[in-house]
Amino acid sequence: MSFNHKRSDSSSSESEPGNLLADPKFLDVEDDDATKKRKAGLNRLESRCAVPPIEGNLTSPFAQHKKKKLSEEILRQRLHEQMGKHLVSFNKYAPTFRTKFRLDELQPSTPANMAEYARKHLGDDVLPQVISGKWVDADDEPLLFYLGQRDMNDKTEKPMAEDLDAQYVPERTSLDHPGAKYVHDGLPPAALERLWQATQDLCSQLPPKIPPELTRHGLQRQDGGDDRVMEYRMKDGSIREERRGVHHLVQGWVMQGHHDKLYLSADIHESSSGVAATRAYYEATKEIAGLLGLVVKTLLPEQYEKYQEAFEAGVWFADEDPGPFLGRAVVWKLQLRMHKDKADAGFSISVPFGAFTGGYMIIPQLHAKLSYRPGDLCIFLSSKLYHQVSRWEPTDGMQKGGLTPGRSAHVFFFPKPTFQLLQDKPKFWGRNTAYGNVGDVSKVVG
Ligand SMILES: O=C(O)CCC(=O)C(=O)O
Numbered sequence: 001m002s003f004n005h006k007r008s009d010s011s012s013s014e015s016e017p018g019n020l021l022a023d024p025k026f027l028d029v030e031d032d033d034a035t036k037k038r039k040a041g042l043n044r045l046e047s048r049c050a051v052p053p054i055e056g057n058l059t060s061p062f063a064q065h066k067k068k069k070l071s072e073e074i075l076r077q078r079l080h081e082q083m084g085k086h087l088v089s090f091n092k093y094a095p096t097f098r099t100k101f102r103l104d105e106l107q108p109s110t111p112a113n114m115a116e117y118a119r120k121h122l123g124d125d126v127l128p129q130v131i132s133g134k135w136v137d138a139d140d141e142p143l144l145f146y147l148g149q150r151d152m153n154d155k156t157e158k159p160m161a162e163d164l165d166a167q168y169v170p171e172r173t174s175l176d177h178p179g180a181k182y183v184h185d186g187l188p189p190a191a192l193e194r195l196w197q198a199t200q201d202l203c204s205q206l207p208p209k210i211p212p213e214l215t216r217h218g219l220q221r222q223d224g225g226d227d228r229v230m231e232y233r234m235k236d237g238s239i240r241e242e243r244r245g246v247h248h249l250v251q252g253w254v255m256q257g258h259h260d261k262l263y264l265s266a267d268i269h270e271s272s273s274g275v276a277a278t279r280a281y282y283e284a285t286k287e288i289a290g291l292l293g294l295v296v297k298t299l300l301p302e303q304y305e306k307y308q309e310a311f312e313a314g315v316w317f318a319d320e321d322p323g324p325f326l327g328r329a330v331v332w333k334l335q336l337r338m339h340k341d342k343a344d345a346g347f348s349i350s351v352p353f354g355a356f357t358g359g360y361m362i363i364p365q366l367h368a369k370l371s372y373r374p375g376d377l378c379i380f381l382s383s384k385l386y387h388q389v390s391r392w393e394p395t396d397g398m399q400k401g402g403l404t405p406g407r408s409a410h411v412f413f414f415p416k417p418t419f420q421l422l423q424d425k426p427k428f429w430g431r432n433t434a435y436g437n438v439g440d441v442s443k444v445v446g
């Protein structure tokens, strides 16, 4: 591995362009002239590209346990017990891979170099791994937990960490290895279906946006078409179009020059339909956020405590969101570039969903290429490790219940400046002080 030679004092010393487009070597990058030409050619996205609402109601997150008549509280308990059991066996039986470098020795790099490394060493001839595993640094500090598929027949405890090269095993490239019986460690199917439905409903009411400059979200279309639009083929051969984009939903965003106050991110409050749609979306994804909270609490208990305390100080949707993440990036049908998320504090969780082929998770510094199928969970240090989702293609045809094909993802994260500001703040500080704009309204004045 080539990432462990030099020491760098801090990641902020890295020579990385702020604007990914500034580096012409960047993967699939366009030069300034091409950007200008493309921007000039962008017209208003028409309603034919709108994201349609789903048909009918959302799937219950408890669908698997619902056969017996049980109260919601018991159903939730069952769902958490099942996830808890998976996490216990993940901890016991999933393999661990160790890097030769310590996290603080991670070599400075650029998106261009990382993309080049991925192209050379993790290209089409390297099959993505269908796996669940842990990746740690030379001091056994966790870097990545990947909750995908595990062979239930493999009940050997794995106390020893292996080299990064050991992640590539021919038996772990598909789900049809003879004699294997798989368990999925990620989001259960009903919760995953609900996440997809709730997100499509959100995007149908609140159109996701894509900036005219291509950033980490967005790649030029290979057919030269409008990058803001995904095309997919219906079963009758006709072509439909759908807009792509992203929503940043952050309860307590720091704005430049205002270091003692926080703000609800623009996507939440910009329009009255946005306010209504985001509340409904938080409510619809409450149980899913609860399951992800359990994952963080089990795998990273110390980080969970810190995040949860800051979450409780900053939360706005207190009845709809159990925490511990104050930020969500809703990535709707976008292609992704090599990047890291410099403003994330610690670990974030990303979860892909939809109907698509391709879309593998590539983390060059861990030499990892993961199959990253819908519902798999990638819990990792997204501000330290470069990552890219490889190009994907939508499956043909409309999916069940009016769901449109293509790949989307949610990233649950905690913005670092928000975390820092909230560290000494009491519970519900954000709600009770209008995020630092008024005196605490919960204090009774005698
Ligand atoms: O789409 C994904 O799975 C990851 C997205 C991502 O890395 C990001 O939004 O920063």
Ligand SMILES: [Fe+2]
Residues within 6 Å of the ligand: 339, 340, 341, 382, 387
């Ligand atoms: Fe990212």
